[in-house]
Amino acid sequence: MKRLVCVSNRISLPRKSAAPGGLAVGILSALKRTGGLWFGWGGETCEGEPGEPDIHIREGVTYATIELRKHEFELYYNGYSNDVLWPLFHYFSKGMRYSNEQREAYENVNRIFAQRLLPLLQPRDLIWAHDYHLIPLGRRLRELGVQQPLGFFLHIPFPNIEMLRVLPCYAELLRDLTSYDVVGFQTQNDLRSFHSGIEHLFGADALRSDGRIRIGDRLIRAEVFPIGIDVGAVEAEAIDASATEVVRRMTDSLMGRSLMMGVDRLDYSKGLVERFSAYQQFLETHPENLGRITYLQIAPLSRTDVRAYAEIRQALEQAAGRTNGRFADTDWTPIRYLNRNFPHATLMGFIRAAKVGLVTPLRDGMNLVAKEFVAAQDPADPGVLILSSLAGAARELTSALLVNPYDVRGVSHAMQAALSMPLNERRERHADMMKVLRRNDIAAWTRRFMEALEQAQVADSRVRAITSVKHTAI
Numbered sequence: 001m002k003r004l005v006c007v008s009n010r011i012s013l014p015r016k017s018a019a020p021g022g023l024a025v026g027i028l029s030a031l032k033r034t035g036g037l038w039f040g041w042g043g044e045t046c047e048g049e050p051g052e053p054d055i056h057i058r059e060g061v062t063y064a065t066i067e068l069r070k071h072e073f074e075l076y077y078n079g080y081s082n083d084v085l086w087p088l089f090h091y092f093s094k095g096m097r098y099s100n101e102q103r104e105a106y107e108n109v110n111r112i113f114a115q116r117l118l119p120l121l122q123p124r125d126l127i128w129a130h131d132y133h134l135i136p137l138g139r140r141l142r143e144l145g146v147q148q149p150l151g152f153f154l155h156i157p158f159p160n161i162e163m164l165r166v167l168p169c170y171a172e173l174l175r176d177l178t179s180y181d182v183v184g185f186q187t188q189n190d191l192r193s194f195h196s197g198i199e200h201l202f203g204a205d206a207l208r209s210d211g212r213i214r215i216g217d218r219l220i221r222a223e224v225f226p227i228g229i230d231v232g233a234v235e236a237e238a239i240d241a242s243a244t245e246v247v248r249r250m251t252d253s254l255m256g257r258s259l260m261m262g263v264d265r266l267d268y269s270k271g272l273v274e275r276f277s278a279y280q281q282f283l284e285t286h287p288e289n290l291g292r293i294t295y296l297q298i299a300p301l302s303r304t305d306v307r308a309y310a311e312i313r314q315a316l317e318q319a320a321g322r323t324n325g326r327f328a329d330t331d332w333t334p335i336r337y338l339n340r341n342f343p344h345a346t347l348m349g350f351i352r353a354a355k356v357g358l359v360t361p362l363r364d365g366m367n368l369v370a371k372e373f374v375a376a377q378d379p380a381d382p383g384v385l386i387l388s389s390l391a392g393a394a395r396e397l398t399s400a401l402l403v404n405p406y407d408v409r410g411v412s413h414a415m416q417a418a419l420s421m422p423l424n425e426r427r428e429r430h431a432d433m434m435k436v437l438r439r440n441d442i443a444a445w446t447r448r449f450m451e452a453l454e455q456a457q458v459a460d461s462r463v464r465a466i467t468s469v470k471h472t473a474i
């Protein structure tokens, strides 16, 4: 069997507290099934040239981590990745702050990743790079002579060419993506956007009727692989955690009130300001709920050195303060707003206790919390998921209460509808969504991507052979 090598900026190291991000949760679940190597930044910066990778082996997974130079990391991660690509790919082009210095650091970090990974590779590896931090990695590895199949999966949305063109080096970015044998996206919409870019750059002939992309004598597979969750593990975590002291303390503190809950990194793309407004409007327009509902928002700090993240943090503190100041009573706080992260299992225990799950991003690649909310519920008495139609998860979880996150009134109505939904309707919606989650779980995601990667080069070499025969004939 071939070995899977995952490469990502963020990696979730054993014995460290879990990184609150879906990419790390997803890759860890995938690698625990297949075994293999996980290569990435270990979370530390250094002053001089980064050294050799640190290696740890745990339960069949080898973790190889490198340090990055402080100044370069700042420009590559806070700068190019999170102040340029992140806002642009989430359709917030006004928030993008492009500079050539950042782009050079981004290129250089990708070069370092490729150089440090190279000695760890084996001939039969399947190499799978993850996310927007590492778009040039495939080209860098090919330049170093790597022949193994190379795949790339984008965890965030991919913008249509008209948005992508805002980026000065959009053509290089598209070309870099075509260095991979397989390019994966979360939704059909993202794939369509990628096709719009390919057509713009290489012409309509590059898009073949079988869905592959032909660039010169190379054949690339671009497909949709929506990331899933480990449904059984989430169910078990949620049940077990419900009996733990930390979850009991939280549920006891509700004193019989219904729990509405959100879990999001503190990121402007998650729509928290709009969600807080919707909750305030819900309390105003449905005063019978005053004192009867508790909204628990867990929002671990994220990317704190990026200005937009500091600004959103301030806006949320003010919004939560306003609602609590206006509606709280001596024995009731309408919003409990926590800027900290919890172990995954504890979180699943909290979520199981919630009557309503609030997942209302303004744009999101997938949103694993939406899927986890469904899987963590008690099927006999499930809570209701309110889900943004602009999250990738909405393409699959069509039995959630779908909302437009900008429509504050619509979201506040959905809160009331969720709280008053009859049991049989809740059960039906929950059962529908569980079917979807089981059909496309994390194992299916990994298997499908690995199969595509294994087959990709076979198809590609056939094309090369045909092309060279044609050339000889001419």
Ligand SMILES: O=P(O)(O)OC[C@H]1O[C@H](O[C@H]2O[C@H](CO)[C@@H](O)[C@H](O)[C@H]2O)[C@H](O)[C@@H](O)[C@@H]1O
Pocket: 010, 020, 021, 022, 023, 024, 026, 131, 132, 155, 156, 227, 302, 303, 364, 365, 366, 367, 368
């Ligand atoms: O690594 P950070 O900068 O701390 O950010 C955490 C992760 O956030 C993003 O997650 C994405 O991946 C999820 C799983 O596929 C998906 O559900 C979500 O919609 C995405 O936003 C980011 O893409 C990751 O690279 C980060 O590690």
Ligand SMILES: O=c1ccn([C@@H]2O[C@H](COP(=O)(O)OP(=O)(O)O)[C@@H](O)[C@H]2O)c(=O)[nH]1
Pocket: 018, 019, 020, 021, 022, 023, 025, 263, 264, 265, 298, 300, 340, 341, 342, 343, 344, 347, 366, 367, 368, 369, 370, 372
């Ligand atoms: O305190 C926390 C907050 C979040 N998460 C996990 O982090 C992931 C967040 O992934 P999602 O796709 O929802 O969003 P992202 O943060 O990747 O944009 C989910 O698995 C959460 O359960 C966690 O384990 N602890």
